[in-house]
Amino acid sequence: MTYNTKTYSTRKLYEAYSELRKFRNSFVSPLHERFIFPYICGTYFGYRKVDVLRVVALAKSISPNPRYLDVGCGYGDFLEKIREFIPDAIGIEKDAGIFYEFNRVKPDYIHIKDVSLDLNEKYDVIFVGWMDPGVDFRKAVASKTDVIVTTLDQGISLGAEFEEFGFERIAWWRTPSWMDVNHVIMNKYYTKMSKELYDYLFDLRGAHNLWYVYTKNIEHTDKIRDALTHNQKKDLTEYDFEQVMDECGYGYFENQQLSKNSEIKSNLVSLWRIEFG
Numbered sequence: 001m002t003y004n005t006k007t008y009s010t011r012k013l014y015e016a017y018s019e020l021r022k023f024r025n026s027f028v029s030p031l032h033e034r035f036i037f038p039y040i041c042g043t044y045f046g047y048r049k050v051d052v053l054r055v056v057a058l059a060k061s062i063s064p065n066p067r068y069l070d071v072g073c074g075y076g077d078f079l080e081k082i083r084e085f086i087p088d089a090i091g092i093e094k095d096a097g098i099f100y101e102f103n104r105v106k107p108d109y110i111h112i113k114d115v116s117l118d119l120n121e122k123y124d125v126i127f128v129g130w131m132d133p134g135v136d137f138r139k140a141v142a143s144k145t146d147v148i149v150t151t152l153d154q155g156i157s158l159g160a161e162f163e164e165f166g167f168e169r170i171a172w173w174r175t176p177s178w179m180d181v182n183h184v185i186m187n188k189y190y191t192k193m194s195k196e197l198y199d200y201l202f203d204l205r206g207a208h209n210l211w212y213v214y215t216k217n218i219e220h221t222d223k224i225r226d227a228l229t230h231n232q233k234k235d236l237t238e239y240d241f242e243q244v245m246d247e248c249g250y251g252y253f254e255n256q257q258l259s260k261n262s263e264i265k266s267n268l269v270s271l272w273r274i275e276f277g
């Protein structure tokens with residue numbers, strides 16, 4: 001391996017794969033790896049099947065066969081779930097090396113290109129799951145769709161607001177990010193500490209991933225809100241990794257206190273509850 005000639009991000013990925021190999025020799029549960037190695041085994045945002053169904057429902061409220069694009073999809077973990085319901089959904093990923101450097105098969109529905117330079121077609125819905133800090137492809141995305149669904153981590157990923165491009169946020173909800181779940185499982189299973197300290201830290205957990213739904217076409221607003229209203233129920237056939245979130249205090253509709261320093265009741269938020277506006 002010519003390790004030293006690799007770019008910084010490729011070297012980081014080599015390190016992550018090497019750590020993953022070690023982790024697989026000593027894990028407590030294989031379901032933990034997506035919350036410890038989010039990019040190569042999962043996503044940066046914690047999601048449940050209900051999130052997939054919501055995004056599918058809103059896309060299908062625009063068109064029965066929606067043109068759906070996931071920008072910056074990485075290995076396509078979330079996209080793969082969406083394709084179960086929208087088989088023609090595609091992804092765009094800039095970095096071909098994430099596949100070819102690591103002998104991972106690139107699915108043909110993931111296209112390697114830079115979305116800022118090469119986005120020529122229109123889509124019914126564009127999904128943007130976590131832009132890295134310092135990366136900003138909002139302008140390209142905003143010009144190629146009327147409906148954007150984006151996830152962002154409060155305080156870590158770029159604040160991916162689209163109002164300045166003529167979009168209105170019409171709905172949003174909150175889930176944990178990979179890091180929120182990571183802290184709890186690392187403390188519980190992979191770090192030696194007293195029960196008192198673990199309980200104290202468990203109590204401090206937060207949920208910092210936000211899902212924003214935007215449109216710039218007022219005719220879509222009611223359709224999307226209706227579709228979301230009818231998709232608030234938890235799906236009974238949930239993904240196996242959802243049990244990790246349940247165990248970490250991130251249950252469906254579970255209340256979270258956003259700041260432990262405050263006694264104010266409005267500080268409580270209900271995870272996954274859809275707010276309109």
Ligand SMILES: C[S@@+](CC[C@H](N)C(=O)[O-])C[C@H]1O[C@@H](n2cnc3c(N)ncnc32)[C@H](O)[C@@H]1O
Nearest residue numbers: 043044072073074093094095114115116129130
């Ligand atoms: C933080 S990762 C998020 C990956 C995935 N959406 C997730 O949540 O796990 C951001 C991804 O966007 C890709 N990316 C960054 N700039 C891009 C661009 N201009 N065009 C396409 N993809 C881009 C990166 O290579 C990376 O895979």
